[in-house]
Amino acid sequence: MVEAARAREGKGRSDDHLFDRELDHLPPEARWREWMNRVEATIFAASEPVGRETLARIVGKTCSIDLLIDDIREELRGRPYDLVSVAGGWKHLTRPAYADAIRAAVGGSERAVDLTQSDVLVLMCVAYFQPITRAELSSFFGKEISRDLIGHMRGAGLIASGPRSPTPGAPYTYVTTKAFLLEFGLDTLRDLPDFEALEDAGLLSKEKLLAGDIMPGFADAGDSGADAAIDE
Known part of the structure; x- marks a missing residue:
């Protein structure tokens, strides 16, 4: 069991080493766009709010998470959903103006209390x-x-x-x-x-x-x- 745990740990370190966070081969604008895409995709795929430490694993060390989020939110300005800071992380949430339409179409949220x-x-x-x-x-x-x-x-x-x-x-x-x-x-x-x-x-x-x-x-x-x- 110890050997298996060490093997998994070693694999994790290897995968982390292979993952390119910095993207130094890309020009600055393309690098920023790729970081934005990574952050938005990660938050979109998560069922719970995604914290800063998690997002820091997929972008460069000098990257500002807050500025990335600001740029993503700016692009979502005209969309019916937003990227919201909630419960210590970020999560995609629909805008309040569309709550009635969503309830009429699919009923209440499964998480509703x-x-x-x-x-x-x-x-x-x-x-x-x-x-x-x-x-x-x-x-x-x-x-x-x-x-x-x-x-x-x-x-x-x-x-x-x-x-x-x-x-x-x-x-x-x-x-x-x-x-x-x-x-x-x-x-x-x-x-x-x-x-x-x-x-x-x-x-x-x-x-x-x-x-x-x-x-x-x-x-x-x-x-x-x-x-x-x-x-x-």
């Missing part, structure tokens, strides 16, 4: 105040947050168990996942609307949250990627 009003409110609190326990969520809303509700969001992959809380009993906390970012079209949690700024502007408060007033744009933020449905 049906979220009730309660799901979205609890999920929003987890996103802003993570890591947070179920008891803390229940205290925040003034009523018990059921295990079934937590289980539904865990089953959808939107939240996961975080570190144990230092409170008595050391209960599990909950945190959002990469799937959460992908579902709502966020690159990182830093892309969430600033909670304090929303409060200062009078757009969000605990009272509004408990009354079911969701932040404008939050519930449908995933239209460019996944179809998060809100059941009134």
Whole structure:
């Protein structure tokens, strides 16, 4: 088994050595075009967002991934899809303007997650105040947050168990996942609307949250990627 592993490792090093990343034999314009094609093809073929480290394996060492992405997006400007930064990588996503046409033609996305009003409110609190326990969520809303509700969001992959809380009993906390970012079209949690700024502007408060007033744009933020449905 050890010899087989070494053989596979050696083959990987050999294949990597044979793959021409630099393309020094090409003139600069043709080299840039080939790097663009490689990056776009890789992202197109991937089922999940493709990160910077992965893309760096197929272009030259001095190549700027960001500039490549900018040029690809410029060429896609008039197309019904775009290259979007989401969940720590890049992914091809259709533009929101074509969501209704896509649903009419082929139905909802297989990745779509049906979220009730309660799901979205609890999920929003987890996103802003993570890591947070179920008891803390229940205290925040003034009523018990059921295990079934937590289980539904865990089953959808939107939240996961975080570190144990230092409170008595050391209960599990909950945190959002990469799937959460992908579902709502966020690159990182830093892309969430600033909670304090929303409060200062009078757009969000605990009272509004408990009354079911969701932040404008939050519930449908995933239209460019996944179809998060809100059941009134």
